[in-house]
Amino acid sequence: MAAGTRELKVELGERSYPIYIGSGLIEQAGEIFNRHGLPVKSPILLVTDSSVVDLYAEKVEAALASAGYSVTTAVVPSGEASKCLEVLDELVGAALEAGLDRKSTVIALGGGVVGDLAGFVAASYMRGVRFVQIPTTIQAHDSSVGGKVAVNHRLAKNIIGAFHQPEFVLYDLDTILSLPMREVRAGLSELVKQGLLWDGDFVHWCDEHAERLLALDPDALGYALYEGCNIKAIVVSKDERENDLRAILNLGHTIGHALEAVAGYGELLHGEAIAIGMVGAARLAVKFGYEERIAQETERLHLKFGLPVRIPSHLDTDEIMSAMMHDKKFSEGKMVFVVPTAIGSVEIRNDVPSSWVREIVDGLREGN
C-alpha cells in the first residue's frame, strides 16, 4: 500500500471490513483484490454512472485486468433516478450476461447513488454476492460505512433494500480532485455532521482546517475522511441494524429530506439540504433549553464551508411539514428529531411539538 494510506477497520464481527484511504489506490486495485482473496475465475461487474465512467472506469478495469480479473462495466445514468427497480433489473441482466456466479464481486464506482444501487445488486443477486466500494465523492464516505443499500420506490426513498457489508472500501483521494466545488462543500457538510453528533474535537479540527479541506489538501482530506468514517463506524458497530443508537446519524435529515423532496431532487444537493436541517435541529435544541451557542456555532461553521443555512424562499412551509409527515423517522404520529445537546453530542427526542418545527421552518426562510 502506498505511503500515507490510512486504514480503518469497521468492526462488525464476521462482517468486519477495512476502509483504505489514500492517493493512487485505484492503480493498486488488482493487488488489493488478490490480497483479499477475491477469486480470479469469477467475473466481476463494475457499476458506475455516466458522469464517472469516462474519468475512472478504464483505470479500474486495467488495474483489475493486470491482476487476472475479467471485468464487465455497466453504466447507469447519473443521479437519484437510477436508484429504482427498473435499473436493478437491467443490472441483474448485465450480471447474468457477464456470467457472474456466486463467488463473483459487484463493484460500485461512484457516489452514494451508485453505492446504494450496486450494493443492492450485490445483496440480492443470487441472494448475495461480494461487494466492493470505490467511492468518488466526499459525500459517499457516509454510505461506505454501515452496509445500508437500497433503491427508491415512487412513494418513498430507500424503502427497498438490505444490510449488506462490503469486502472493503477503496477511497482513492485522487478521485475527489475532479469534484465540482459545490459538491465538495456538500460532502464536507456530512463530514462536519459526524463531528457534530459525536466528537466536538473533530468539529473544532474541521473549523481550524476549513481552508485546507476546501483546497482538497490530500493530508487534511485523508484525515477528515478517516475521522468521519471512524465516527460512523463506531456508531454502526454498536447498532448495525438501526434499532436505536444508529438513528443519531440522521442529525439534520428530518428537515433535510423534506427540503429535498419539496424542492425536487436535484435543486438542493443532499449535503446542502442537511446543512440547513442541522441548523434547524440546533435551533430546536435551543427551544428545549440547550445553549444558544449550539445554534450560533452550527450556523457559523456551515457558512465557513460555504454551505446554505436558509430555506429557499419559494419552498412552501405546508409542503415541507407534510413531507416530514411522510418520512420514515416518525413513530405513532409524534415527531421524532435528533437534537444537539452540545457541539459533539445529540439526543433523540420523540416529543417534539409540530408547532415548534413549523416555527423553526418559518424562521429559517431566506431573509430571516
Place this chain on the structure above:
Amino acid sequence: MAAGTRELKVELGERSYPIYIGSGLIEQAGEIFNRHGLPVKSPILLVTDSSVVDLYAEKVEAALASAGYSVTTAVVPSGEASKCLEVLDELVGAALEAGLDRKSTVIALGGGVVGDLAGFVAASYMRGVRFVQIPTTIQAHDSSVGGKVAVNHRLAKNIIGAFHQPEFVLYDLDTILSLPMREVRAGLSELVKQGLLWDGDFVHWCDEHAERLLALDPDALGYALYEGCNIKAIVVSKDERENDLRAILNLGHTIGHALEAVAGYGELLHGEAIAIGMVGAARLAVKFGYEERIAQETERLHLKFGLPVRIPSHLDTDEIMSAMMHDKKFSEGKMVFVVPTAIGSVEIRNDVPSSWVREIVDGLREGN
C-alpha cells in the same frame, strides 16, 4: 394449540423458528401472533393470490382482527409470472399505503410462488421486516423451510432474492383439502424427494402409506409434512447459505428445471418435472455403478403416486440440454448433479459427462 398439532423447530441460532402443522390453525392465527409477540400497533400486509384469496383470506383477516391486528390484503395473479420486480414494486406500494413500519409483518398465504414473493417483500421492505408463512399447498412445505426468498428475472429463475427466515410457519392441513388432485400428487413428489435424499425409512413409510396420503388423511399428511420439513430443516441448519450440503436438496432439479423451462411454465407442475428429474438422476446413479434397484424403486414409487416418469414426447432433447447449461447448478463448464447412492442418500458429482445426460434424457422419452 388444537390437539394433534405437531410442532417442528427449525434450528438456525438466533433465526430459529417453529413450524406448526395441524388442522384449524388459521382460526387460531390471532392468538399465535400474540404469543409470538408480533406488535398489534404495526399494520400487517397479507399477500395472497387470485386462486387462494376467496378460500382463506377472510378467515385469516378475521382471526387476526379478533386479536387486535389491522390487516391489509394484497392479491397477486396466481402463477409463476407474479414472481417479478413489477409485482414486488406494487406490493411495496401497498405496504407503504397501508402504513407498514419497521415492526410490521408481511404474511404469505398461498403456495411457493406467494411464499417466495411475499418473503422477498418482507426481506427488502425497509431493509427487512417480520415474515410469517401460511402455506396452502403440500409443495410449499419445501419453501417454508430455509428462508430462501426470491423473484425471477427474464433471464433466470430465483436470481434476485435473499435469505430471510420467517417468525413461524402455520401449516393448516384444512387448506390442503381444497387442492386439485394433480397438485396433491405433485406436492407429494417433493415430500418423497426429501426421503430419497436423506432418509430411506421415510421413503419406505411413504410407500406403505401412499393411499392414505393420496386420500389426504390428516394424520398421515401431518406426519409426512412434519418429516419432510424436518429433513429439510436438518439440511438447512447445517448449511443455511448453501455453501455445500444444502445443494443436495436439488435432487431431480437439474433435469426438472430444464423441463419446466422448455415446456413453458405451466404445462408441467414443478413436482411433476422433478419427479421425472429424480428418475433421471437415479438412472445416472446406475451409470456411476450404483445398484439398478435405485432407478427401479424411484420409478415404481413415483408411478404409485400417479406422477409422470417420462419426458413428454414433444420436448426437444437439444433444447433440454441447452436449458441445463443455463442453470445455476453448473460450475466452470462441468455438469453438476445430485446423484443417489442408495434409497435415502445422495452425493454431489461435478464430473458428469454431458453425453451421459443426453443419453438419459433420450431414454426418458415417452414410449421408452
